[in-house]
Amino acid sequence: MQEVLRKLEQVQEIDIQINAIMVKKAEFPRRLIGYQTEIQSLSTKFNDKKKIVDELEKGKRQQLGALELNEERTKRSQEKLEQIKTNQEFQALQKEIESLKKNSTVIQENAKKVGDEVEKHKKELDVFEAALNDNKSKLETETAKVAEESKSFDSELKRLTGLRASAVDGIDKRHLNMYDKVRQTRTGVGIVAAAGGSCKGCNMRIPPQIYNDLQRGSELHTCPSCRRILVYKDAPRVNDPNAVV
Numbered sequence: 456m457q458e459v460l461r462k463l464e465q466v467q468e469i470d471i472q473i474n475a476i477m478v479k480k481a482e483f484p485r486r487l488i489g490y491q492t493e494i495q496s497l498s499t500k501f502n503d504k505k506k507i508v509d510e511l512e513k514g515k516r517q518q519l520g521a522l523e524l525n526e527e528r529t530k531r532s533q534e535k536l537e538q539i540k541t542n543q544e545f546q547a548l549q550k551e552i553e554s555l556k557k558n559s560t561v562i563q564e565n566a567k568k569v570g571d572e573v574e575k576h577k578k579e580l581d582v583f584e585a586a587l588n589d590n591k592s593k594l595e596t597e598t599a600k601v602a603e604e605s606k607s608f609d610s611e612l613k614r615l616t617g618l619r620a621s622a623v624d625g626i627d628k629r630h631l632n633m634y635d636k637v638r639q640t641r642t643g644v645g646i647v648a649a650a651g652g653s654c655k656g657c658n659m660r661i662p663p664q665i666y667n668d669l670q671r672g673s674e675l676h677t678c679p680s681c682r683r684i685l686v687y688k689d690a691p692r693v694n695d696p697n698a699v700v
């Protein structure tokens with residue numbers, strides 16, 4: 456029985472290493488999600504701002520188009536002015552020209568206002584774009600790092616899985632199943648020390664009869680409380696720093 460327990464402890468050591476790698480691997484998506492979320496949010500802001508800029512630029516083009524038409528009309532009216540015969544007609548046309556000129560001034564002012572707006576929003580657009588590119592490049596770097604680490608974890612896992620396969624060799628299937636079953640439900644720990652009269656996995660007292668059996672090492676026993684396999688350790692210390700809870 457001592458031999459089985461010794462072997463199970465070796466398997467346990469390997470399993471702890473395997474678990475630690477699995478935990479680190481499970482953290483990988485979390486390392487990337489921050490950048491992915493930020494990119495998504497910045498993309499939305501960038502696209503919304505782009506729409507505003509596009510609309511404003513369209514408005515500016517319309518203003519400039521209207522200005523051009525108004526200038527042409529003014530020019531034509533000025534040419535007509537030279538051919539006018541009567542005083543009355545002359546005055547009416549001159550009035551029209553004045554009004555057209557005023558129109559041009561108003562359109563120019565509007566175009567300038569829209570142009571200023573365009574510049575303001577374009578600056579904000581540039582800020583979003585820079586932040587977006589920054590996050591994209593960070594995500595790329597982190598993704599490459601994760602891939603690299605994942606590769607080394609995978610080769611380590613392969614090595615440990617091989618070690619485990621040899622370590623379980625010779626262990627009775629019934630005992631191995633017992634260990635595996637409790638390990639899966641008890642934070643990855645299936646075999647623990649029994650010392651000072653208690654289980655070092657859950658710190659509960661072990662009934663004296665079982666404890667005596669453990670000392671003799673004749674039978675395999677599990678903790679009545681946490682169900683882990685118990686190994687008698689002849690070092691009854693209080694507050695064992697290696698105790699697994």
Ligand SMILES: [Zn+2]
Nearest residue numbers: 654657678681
């Ligand atoms: Zn226990």
